[in-house]
Amino acid sequence: MAHVIEITDWRAPELDLFARLTEGQLRSRREPEKGIFIAESAKVIGHALDSGCQPIALLMGHKHLEGAGRALIERCGEVPVYTADDQILTALTGYHLTRGMLCAMGRPVLPRVEKVCAGARRIAVLEGIVDATNVGAIFRSAAALDLDGVLVTPTCCDPLHRRAVRVSMGTVFQIPWTWIGSDASQWPRPGLERLKELGFRTAALALDSRAISIEDPHLMAEDKLALVLGTEGDGLAPATVAGCDDTVCIPMGHGVDSLNVAAASAVAFWQLRVKKKG
CATH class of the missing domain: 3.40.1280.10 (SPOUT methyltransferase, trefoil knot domain)
Incomplete structure (x- = not known):
């Protein structure tokens, strides 16, 4: 079951992957199998899950916990789900989450x-x-x-x-x-x-x-x-x-x-x- 965590401090280090790591840091060129990417919106996250990508954490506004995000939360198993009101999320990410949610996921192993x-x-x-x-x-x-x-x-x-x-x-x-x-x-x-x-x-x-x-x-x-x-x-x-x-x-x-x-x-x-x- 998912662990829903209310964000009270947008500076918490566990939230770095959503907003404070560069694309290069997320990608981890030296060890691609440990890299991360960020998917945004229910549709995109759904396609990533369908392809076998593994979720690490979700970030979404309160309204999505029982809305479009509910099915995704259930699909993602026990990963942490960080949530807050729109003002705090904007402070964290630097922009308004128009599509409501982000998911940090492990980079897939690419084919030859x-x-x-x-x-x-x-x-x-x-x-x-x-x-x-x-x-x-x-x-x-x-x-x-x-x-x-x-x-x-x-x-x-x-x-x-x-x-x-x-x-x-x-x-x-x-x-x-x-x-x-x-x-x-x-x-x-x-x-x-x-x-x-x-x-x-x-x-x-x-x-x-x-x-x-x-x-x-x-x-x-x-x-x-x-x-x-x-x-x-x-x-x-x-x-x-x-x-x-x-x-x-x-x-x-x-x-x-x-x-x-x-x-x-x-x-x-x-x-x-x-x-x-x-």
Whole structure:
């Protein structure tokens, strides 16, 4: 049974993980299996629990104890449930909890690249995308538009960053993903070679005079395609573009040169998805 604890001092050290630890401290790069992430809102926490993530502690306003949070509290077993009125919670977190609750959870053990790619026909590769909002939005589009998995390069924002998780609406727990390489030296090589060995044709989304349209019928007919998306502003590194099988662009109008990477991902995922028969 859950242990409900009324917060009387928002400075209590046991609450540090909700507001006073940096994303780097939560992630625990040296010992990932001991890392923590924060999920926000009943829907996102529910998706995380469905995927097997283990809860450590809950934080929620009084009204949620018997409201939307009740079912979650029951699912989380004996973890502590910290609660207080909105004023105290705002003092603790530094912002109003518009979605009412947070859950600190242990980071899941991620699969190997080969596991994510097994049986996959369409995957996304995120290179150096540093904005958590963009990463979360890309994951949401990837899940909604039936991609089979996402691979994240070592220089990319952590998909379990609090904001990325929130923007993804929990889809980061619904679509298979993992890191492709443990440090920057492993991308674009040997990462691209690894994808080719797994049978993927690699397509770099980039502005290039030699780029083919995402409407190219040969591209759309590819059996296994990895769509490589680059960082905000500069886009993909030249070495990555050179190492991919194809360079692909989205046709633009009105003199616009490109879309935000999150918007571009949704267009590309939809256009190049595997069409369902019937």
